[in-house]
Amino acid sequence: MTMPQENNETARPGLVKIWLRELRLPFLTATLVPVLLGTAIAWMRTGAFNLLYFVLTLIAAACLHFAANVSNDYFDYKSGADQQNLYPNPFSGGSRVIQDGLLSPRAVLAGSFVFFGIAVAIGFYFYLQLGIIIVALGLIGAASGFFYTAPPVRLVSRGIGEVFIGLNFGILMTLGSFYVQTAVLDWEPVFASIPVALLISAVLYINEFPDYEGDKAAGKYTVVVRLGRARAAKGYVVLLLLTYASIILPVFLGYVHEYMLLGLMTIPLAIYASRVALRFHDTPMRMLPANAGTIMTHLFTGLFLTAAYIVAGLSLPVEFLYLTTIIMFLIVAALLRKLMQPPPAPPA
Helix, strand or coil: CCCCCCCCCCCCCCHHHHHHHHHCHHHHHHHHHHHHHHHHHHHHHHCCCCHHHHHHHHHHHHHHHHHHHHHHHHHHHHHCHHHHCCCCECCECCCCCCCCCCCCHHHHHHHHHHHHHHHHHHHHHHHHHHCHHHHHHHHHHHHHHHCCCCCCCCHHHHCCHHHHHHHHHHHHHHHHHHHHHHCCCCHHHHHHHHHHHHHHHHHHHHHCCCCHHHHHHCCCCCHHHHHCHHHHHHHHHHHHHHHHHHHHHHHHHCCCCHHHHHHHHHHHHHHHHHHHHHHHCCCHHHHHHHHHHHHHHHHHHHHHHHHHHHHHHCCCCHHHHHHHHHHHHHHHHHHHHHHCCCCCCCCC
């Protein structure tokens, strides 16, 4: 009797699943937060809300984000940075679709141009409706996203990549979302977005720790590589301290609404992530709770700040804000409890 031969090859995922992996959808919160915040500030201050403009803004911002992710995968492959990474994980090391043979480098680069093209098309529509300012904001974001790893600029290797990520996914997206709704520029969305800018920079920063050896070997001189992991862990704590200072100070100076103080509710998450970073900065796999904690700190701080402006815009009694605070605090506390499970032991 003839036995069927066993197929030892792992089944190749479908093209849709491959591209979903390449795009890294969970990181889309970096785009969602500033767009929601800028739109909420515009509505609270002027009553303006154009649903079509909001949807188009969200699509354009997401496409710029996807384009930056995909192009960075391509250029990290070309430089050898991702191949040198010994600890790929959900937070760092790229999508690995090129390294795993799922997409060719050429297909990945072409994909980035497709997403840039969609964003440009939406930008042209906004140019016809609102003028050149929104185009200028978008071009700054697109150029710095592409040249984050692309030669000859390679912002990340110059130690300033984190600054431009904070500028793009914090200030520019928030201000742009505000401008799309109001057709005016204002300082309030700029000041309100500084915590978001600092936290998305912190997300990128903490995700560089597992990549330290690979980045160093490939000549990708990120801030973490330049400082060394021990000093970089202290720098991470400073970055989080600046985040909460940037919430408190503008409130007391009267630059933003006082309900912005709701963003301080994520301090427990930030403290936990800081403790993990300070203790395990040299052990990539035990740093994972800090990576996850920083992402959640960014997301929930942004949602708290957005909720603050929505509550203020609805002119709800302060008791409603207290109730919102309690509910959101319980959500953060539940997530923190789950996050504080003992980190996995390092591999033998």
